[in-house]
Amino acid sequence: MLIIKDTPYSTDKAFPDYPFELSDFQKHSIDAIDNSNHVLVCAPTSSGKTLVAEHKIRNRSKGKKIIYTTPIKALSNFIFNELTHKYPDISFGILTGDIKYNPDADCIVMTTEILRNLLYNKKIKTDKLQLTVELDVYTDVDAIIFDEVHYITNKERGRVWEESIILLPQHIQLIMLSATIERPELFGNWLSSIKSQDVTLAMTNKRIVPLKHYAFMGFLKSIDKLEKRDFKGIEAYDKTLVCIMDEHANFNPSIYDKIKELKKNYFKFISNKSIFNDLVQFLKIKDLLPTIIFTLSKKKCESYAKLVTVSVNDATEQLESLAIFDKELRKSDHYEHLIKLDEYAKIKTLVQKGIAYHHSGVYHVFKEIIEKMLCYDIDGKKHSFIKILFATETFAVGINIPVKATCYTGLSKFSEGNFRLLKPHEYKQMSGRAGRRGMDKLGYSILLPNLYDLPTQSEMTEILMGKSQIIYSRFVPNFQFILKLILTGKDQIGPFIRSSLLNREIVEEEKHLTMEMETVHIPNRDYSKCVEYEELLNPRLDGFIKLSQKMIKKNRKLADGIKNELGFNALYEDYKVDKETIEYRDNLQNNLNKNNGYIDSCILKIITLLKDTQYINANSNISDYQNLQPPDISIKGIIASQINECNEIIFTELIMNNYLDNLQGAEIVAILSLFIQSKSNTDETPSIEGLIIPSHLKPNIKALLDISTCFENRMNDHKLYIDIDWSLSLNSIDYMYEWASGADFNTLIQKYGLFPGNFVKDVIKINNIVQDVIKMAGILENPALVSVASNIEQTIIRDCVNMESLYVKV
Structure with a gap:
């Protein structure tokens, strides 16, 4: 049940832990936390939402942990620093992908992507993969704090929040902090529909400082x-x-x-x-x-x-x-x-x-x-x-x-x-x-x-x-999502989809369309002759096909025959009056039909394409996808399910087709730079021929570009219209190759007009992809590639390029 608290706090209850007067939304939130409700806090920036999160951290269940998630790594570092200094008697850890510190702490700060991956990987049933963090969210955690939860509407990353919220077990308390959003009760109602505890919506639009x-x-x-x-x-x-x-x-x-x-x-x-x-x-x-x-x-x-x-x-x-x-x-x-x-x-x-x-x-x-x-x-x-x-x-x-x-x-x-x-x-x-x-x-x-x-x-x-942003679903099934769910066990896809905010929105839209259909009143008359008459006069043809003069004359003659039938003219006049209403009804019906089968159709197309490309085993029966189980996923599918730093399909094709074999470390870096979308400030887009890298790498780069185009085309052939980024970029290949070959930091920044911070982040991203290469090459039993890739980090994470944060200095 959703409990909305947007009114003044009505009791005289004291809050002795705080030496200042709390805002009403803070009091309502603290009460809800103490009553074991989930809490959604919606308040303007700088209103004191973090106090609500800190209350839970200080009052966590004995022997249990708190996870504090943020949308970006820099914010995770900042929050870790703030909490560590504010509460020296509580141990804090941090996991961001770049930094791993004290994962056994009482409260662990992490990006939402890390949480999502922990939830999936703990459930995946395969002996091919090993967990890198032993934290068991399902048994060790008391509550999850989602800071900036309105990021669920972010086009590129919003799905991560939705997946994480659905995957979390019922007993874990959720504390969600959001900026002011429009109609937050819609989001709150969805949460209460998929969680067993009540959800308290504590909200205010009032700024503390005018x-x-x-x-x-x-x-x-x-x-x-x-x-x-x-x-x-x-x-x-x-x-x-x-x-x-x-x-x-x-x-x-x-x-x-x-x-x-x-x-x-x-x-x-x-x-x-x-x-x-x-x-x-x-x-x-x-x-x-x-x-x-x-x-x-x-x-x-x-x-x-x-x-x-x-x-x-x-x-x-x-x-x-x-x-x-x-x-x-x-x-x-x-x-x-x-x-x-x-x-x-x-x-x-x-x-x-x-x-x-x-x-x-x-x-x-x-x-x-x-x-x-x-x-x-x-x-x-x-x-x-x-x-x-x-x-x-x-x-x-x-x-x-x-x-x-x-x-x-x-x-x-x-x-x-x-x-x-x-x-x-x-x-x-x-x-x-x-x-x-x-x-x-x-x-x-x-x-x-x-x-x-x-x-x-x-x-x-x-x-x-203007109105604040409305929270709506950014979740759409994609390749990795399907692979991960199948790897977690039989009959996982249906329950997940039914719990999604996307499904709730579709159901609500279907209700709206059905109600609209019921308001459309059309006389119960047979207008088929009128439709036939108009088709003869104005046939719907492909733009490249034209009727011959002989055919046009024949159609007109048939149309005249219909027109001369007894009573047709009166019927046609009525039809013209009702035609717009009929078209509106047909439109509603078409939209209803599309909605009814949208998710199921999308999943079936994804699974068909995954089977066609050997990510699902050839002998697997995909007609009833709910019965697919971990053994149905091929080694390609297992690899693709674990890749988070870049396009999982292109990465899998890259490593399965041996495009990194027999290369030196700097050459592997050059190939992996295809996944980096940054570019130099010269605004010049290089061609493959114009790259200064060794010439024997260029056929591999062209092959990967072709694979990207091929998969994009196959999606179109399957009429699979989901938002997947197939883009590969040549922009950073040369300077990444030079860096991996020992170039000086200042020299590269000046030569290519780079922003230092962006360059460092891009190198760290490549290093993260290299770690995936090492893990997956191990699964594929390719010791030569493991050996070469294992030496790359020391050549690219050097000098000024590092994952250091002063906020995490302890």
């Missing part, structure tokens, strides 16, 4: 003097904050239109450098620091930060900033390498002034130091040594470092091949960082219209006040 929305503009002094007579009161808009929406969500359309008019007529010849320095000076004078300036481009993050010449740190802070930066950096095991990086000098110069930039391309250790310095702990007191941070949207995901103000250098982002305006939930996630609980009376969200064209008034109000 948020106001402003614009900050600047004009040339000459324009101020010469043209201010053309726009009365122009001084009121110059280098100050102009409110466009107050804390009660009252949008001011006249002010917004005036700002747009100013943008059109007066924002001329003003340099970005002037805008940023005026802004920073203003924020400093008005005591609105620290501030995050959201910039939806990695390149612009860095270039904009370098434009700021104003120092927001005083002389003492400048010295302290350099000392802290060096102190934190010396905690790294790779300090001597890091101080030689070009990025080190760039960041250190900015940090001294209290300025920094933060995006996925920044070297990971530098990024962590920047995060720490934004809210640095000195003798138990927090101080900001980074006061202006230029950051991409990813900074707003989870990392709990609120600030006084947020600014926006643009409101459009690149997504799925095009630029589009921010969606309301994306803007809320970023602006939600403004306003520190217990420190600020108000949060400031500031647009910078000098830098971009403002959207229309209706578009702007949609961004500011």
Whole structure:
């Protein structure tokens, strides 16, 4: 049963563990946890959702563990660090794929993918595989905390959350923390339908610190003097904050239109450098620091930060900033390498002034130091040594470092091949960082219209006040999902599908369509002659087929015969009136038919293709797929079921067809680089012929590209339209080959125009794929490949390329 708690807490119950007054949603959540209910918490960013999770960690069942999941590795590292320092009497561990520390701890922080894999692998029944972590989720765990659970709607990864929630046994308590979502009761009802305990939905839309929305503009002094007579009161808009929406969500359309008019007529010849320095000076004078300036481009993050010449740190802070930066950096095991990086000098110069930039391309250790310095702990007191941070949207995901103000250098982002305006939930996630609980009376969200064209008034109000995201299923059956479920035992697919959010949505859609069908009223008359008449006059033909003149005349003659039948004209007039309703009914019926068999049809097509390509044994009977069992899965299927870092089918074909045999380590790295989608900043796409790698590797690369195309075509032939990424990229092959051959880090970064952080992550991904190669080559009893692949890590995980996190230094 779903229990909704969105009202004031009505009892006088005390919460003595907390020296401050809790919010109502926190009180409701704690009660629900103590009553062993599952809990779904929906509240704005920085409202204190983590307190709910910490309550469960502190009050876990004796002898049982807590798993704390996050959507990204960086957030896992951050949460581990926060919890470790906050609760020294509790042991914490971390599993992210890159880092494995203390897996026997009381509370283990991990990415949701790790949890999903643990759940599947513990159930898989085959002696070919060995578990790398002995944690038994089914018997050892008291509760799972899903941080940022609204990620279930993420197009690429949302299915991981849905699979994990379904796979978890009934006795494990779920604590799910989410940003504000639209109609959360739909998600809550699904949870209560598949779990035996009650689900409590504790929710609030109220921010703890009110948020106001402003614009900050600047004009040339000459324009101020010469043209201010053309726009009365122009001084009121110059280098100050102009409110466009107050804390009660009252949008001011006249002010917004005036700002747009100013943008059109007066924002001329003003340099970005002037805008940023005026802004920073203003924020400093008005005591609105620290501030995050959201910039939806990695390149612009860095270039904009370098434009700021104003120092927001005083002389003492400048010295302290350099000392802290060096102190934190010396905690790294790779300090001597890091101080030689070009990025080190760039960041250190900015940090001294209290300025920094933060995006996925920044070297990971530098990024962590920047995060720490934004809210640095000195003798138990927090101080900001980074006061202006230029950051991409990813900074707003989870990392709990609120600030006084947020600014926006643009409101459009690149997504799925095009630029589009921010969606309301994306803007809320970023602006939600403004306003520190217990420190600020108000949060400031500031647009910078000098830098971009403002959207229309209706578009702007949609961004500011539009609906939050609705949680809906991103789950679709795919190859690995089917293989994993069959490997867990007989008759697993049906129960899983029936429990899915996708199935619930389809059932609800079927109900809606059926109800719609019942409202359609068509007279019980035989219109078959009318349909035949229209078919003769307007036959539905393939675009390449044309009727001969003789056939056209024959059809017209037949149509005239029908038209001259007694009573036809009156019948046809009625038919024309009812035709639109008939077409609407037929449309509903077609949609209903598609819905009825969608999942079953999809699974059968997947299983057929898996059998055709020898992932399911040739002698297996797939007509009733529910009866498929682990012995029906071939060695190819077992391998594909275990590959998580890249396309499992292409990887399996790669290793089964011996494309890595008789190669050197650097050559294997070059081949595996096909799975890396990053590219250099030169924007040049290489050809196979243009690659500088040894020529004997090129036929293997071409063969893999052909395999990718072949499988994509086979899916189309089977009319299997599911979202699987078959893309392979040539972009990183050359520089990955050079790195594996011993090239210098700085030299490669400069030569290919790479972002250091992205390069490190890509090398680590290749190393993870190499570990899969070693494991699968072992299963295939290929000792030569195991030997060569086992030596790759020491050639690519070296110098500045490492999996180190300062947050996990203990």
